[in-house]
Amino acid sequence: MRALVVGPGAEGRFAEVPEPAPGPGQALVEVRHASVNFSDLRHIGRLPEGTVLGYDAAGVVLRAAEDGTGPREGARVAAFGAGAWAERAAFDTGSMAVVPEGVDLVRAAALPMAGLTALRSLRAAGPGPGSRVLVTGASGAVGRLAVQLAGRAGAHVIASVSRPERAARLAAGLGAPERAARPAAGLAAPADIVVGLDGVEPVDVAIETVGGPALVAAWALLKPGGNLQSVGWACGQPAVFPPNSTFSLGPARSLNSFGDVTAPADDLAHLLALVAAGELSVDIGLNSSWEDLEDVKAAQLGGSLTGKIVLTVGRTL
Ligand SMILES: NC(=O)c1ccc[n+]([C@@H]2O[C@H](COP(=O)([O-])OP(=O)(O)OC[C@H]3O[C@@H](n4cnc5c(N)ncnc54)[C@H](OP(=O)(O)O)[C@@H]3O)[C@@H](O)[C@H]2O)c1
Structure with a gap:
């Protein structure tokens, strides 16, 4: 079968690879769509040559798991796991969820890594209703979902973006038709969308996806007892903390790394249900054939x- 793999020059390229051999707790999925996460192509050189790329897929179960777990044959599923950019892939049934009616497989494929990261980093930080939650990189995939999920949880969300045009798009997107159509359905509370972090009042929680100077600035905004989830480092710059900036009196502030991808099936099902109910919107910026990887x-x-x-995976001719 065909797959996109790491090539000899750390580029993505097509290769014929062996058919996946699912273990007892794995289902074989025909991949219809696969999404591109921040690191898939940027950090391709970290993976050994020949590795099948990608982590997020949506498709149809060709063969259900032997151990009887997970979705039945023919089910439409979203899945999280290494090797997603292939015509077929074996996924742990604990890492996949049935896609509800009304959710297309394009949006389903966009959800696993970004959605799980947004949901679980917020859960780890544990903001209560009325907590002030800062989300940096709020126009990004993780950030945009975190803004909505924090809002649903009753937080006061401060969504930070880098440029005014990002703020405009985010504002427009969060007023998406599915929200307007369901005004009373526990929708995301409005977020304060800010460009940069100057002038932001202290926060209880920060979901920090940009790294570098944004990490330093977000840390400085934490209230005593507050928690920062260091989710990503999209800017690639170092973080330089001023002397004594990690010292403060009173309840301790904490900074946690985030990387919890274990057994995501239930959380993935929850996220898909929110999308189906019109309570969570996924922003698709580009839907392209996998043949166009260089353009992508x-x-x-x-x-x-x-x-x-x-x-979109598969031969297009
Ligand atoms: N810990 C985990 O398990 C986990 C899981 C998923 C993602 N991540 C990490 O989280 C970060 C965000 O992921 P994502 O999927 O949300 O990515 P994304 O959709 O590409 O968004 C990236 C965000 O970072 C901002 N950014 C700031 N400086 C940037 C720069 N120099 N280059 C690119 N973007 C920059 C962008 O804002 P502007 O467009 O406004 O500049 C954008 O909001 C990445 O570092 C990713 O590796 C971690």
């Missing part, structure tokens, strides 16, 4: 694209 990479690195990139 250029679009991602070009800096003007926002929203998830989703690849």
Whole structure:
């Protein structure tokens, strides 16, 4: 079968690879769409040559798991796991969920890594109703979902973006039709969308996806007892903390790394249900054939694209 793999020059390229051999707790999935996460192409050189790329997929179960767990044959599923950019992939049934009616497989494919990260980093930080939650990189895939989920939990959300045009798109997107159509359905509370972090009042929780100076600034905004989830480092710059900036009197502030991807099936099902109910919107910035990987990479690195990139998998002719 065909798959996109790490090539000899750390580029993504097509290869014929062996059919997956699912273990007892794995289902075989025909991948219809796969999404591109922040690191898939940027950090491709960290993976051994020949590794099948990608982590997020949506498709149809070709063969249910032997141990009887997970979705039945023919079910439409979203899945999280290494090796997603292939015509077929074996996924742990503990890492997949049935896609509800009304949710297309493009949006389903966009959800696993970003959605699970947003949901679980918020859960780890544990903001209560009325807590002030800062989300940096709020126009990004993780950030945009975290803004909505924090709002649903009753937090006062401060959504930080880098540029005014990002703020406009985020504001427009969060007023998406599915929200307007369901005004009373526990929708995200309005977020304060801010460009940069100057002038932001102290917060209880920070979901920090940008790293570098944004991490330093977000840390400085934490109230005593507050928690910062260091989710990502999209800017690639070092973080330079001023002397004594980690010292403060009173209840301790904490900074946690985030990387919890274990057994995501239930959380993935929850996220898909929110999308189906119109309570969570996924921004698709580009939906392209996987044949166009070079164009996709250029679009991602070009800096003007926002929203998830989703690849349509399979021969297009
Ligand atoms: N810990 C985990 O398990 C986990 C899981 C998923 C993602 N992540 C990490 O979280 C971060 C965000 O992921 P994502 O999927 O939300 O990515 P994304 O959709 O590409 O969004 C990236 C965000 O970072 C901002 N950004 C600031 N400086 C940037 C720069 N120099 N280059 C690119 N973006 C920059 C962008 O804002 P502007 O467009 O406004 O500049 C954008 O909001 C990444 O570092 C990713 O590796 C971690």
